[in-house]
Amino acid sequence: MPTSQEQPRRRQSRGERRIAQLLEAAATVFTSTGYTAASTNAIAREAGVSPGTLYQFFPNKEAIAIELGGRLVAEYQAAYGEALAPVDPAIPLEMVVNAIVDQFIDFNCRRPVFFALMHGPDVPGRIAEEHDVLHKTVIDRIQGLLSPFLTDLPAEEITRVAQVCMAVYMAGLELILAREGADREAYVQELKNVLLRYLDPLVGDRLGGTPEQGP
Template sequence: MHQEKDQPRRRQARGERRIAQPLEAAASVFCTTGYTAASTHAIAREAGVSPGTLYQFFPNKEAIAVELGGRLMHEMQETYGEALAPGDPATPLEQAVGTSVDRFIDFNCQHPVFFALMHGPDIPGRVAEQHDALHTALVTRIENLLRSFMPEAPQAAITRVARMGLGMYTAGLELVLAHEGAERDAYVQELKNALVRCLDPLVGAGLGLPEGLTTTPTP
């Protein structure tokens, strides 16, 4: 009886391993050539299988990208929960920023295809939709984190700061991923420094707008 129950599980595990192989190969090809220049033949060659075997799992390159992107975004969402939980206002800003940045940098360094696929100029349509939804969710999580440090700030100001901070992080991430070793570590530190310098006067003042300026509604 136990043997009969275990057989479907073993088949499922084997199937998962067979799917994981071309996905890992696709990640390597997408990082090397970009999505547009990649081909199913190149992915099959990287996976060490025939194109026919690849087509048993995925009908085309877009289907591979969608499956790979979906898995990465699911994993990234779990990272959000750990990195962007509402903070303790007593936590130093530098520590809060450093902890969040370290988690996201670690994820992107472990999965460089995430940046290559999600931020490339030729991102597939369905992946773009998933990424837009993920971006919106990330802005919301950053807003929640900021609100714990800026409880009196208007929502429009918090949203604007969250978007600006995310934009700075994304730009810095590209430089981080372009380097390795000690130079990468230096860029990570520069990114943290830039975010802290941006946020510190805002958090310290609750909003931090220069005298004479007012908040503008977020469209």
């Protein structure tokens, strides 16, 4: 016999719209207050519905964050699915780093919730697990991307380099999200500089060292 079967409730189009509305409201509230401090009543109010209506579509608060996170990941992969795919190591590292940073920054600026949900230290068990999985995946991809460039380094060290790149990116992202306009652009350039100068001395000896670039 089936164990506690999940009967797939038939949604009406009104329901689908409500769900989208609630997730949008949740994104707004999570972004401004973080996950833990965000109350489900506040999310419902932001969406213009009653608390009861919210629980018509989500079994609990955690499920909102999980669904939101899932949709964000899907949206990201649809837009930049190949961002971290391995590339021809003959391409200058500068171009690779620039392209990847630009894509990630672009997405994170358009969807600031993503950072709030991923970087928040207050998210509870289940979400933290999802984040861990995603984090490990990204690290693996960075590692695979860097390997052809960092031919002289042992695998263990490449892992470390990937971890450091990820951490530096996250730190830069926080600075960047707190700024706007030209100031933001300047910090994006600085982030690229940090990563490039960090990685450049590590690449195996091939033609084309990366020269300095100005703003």
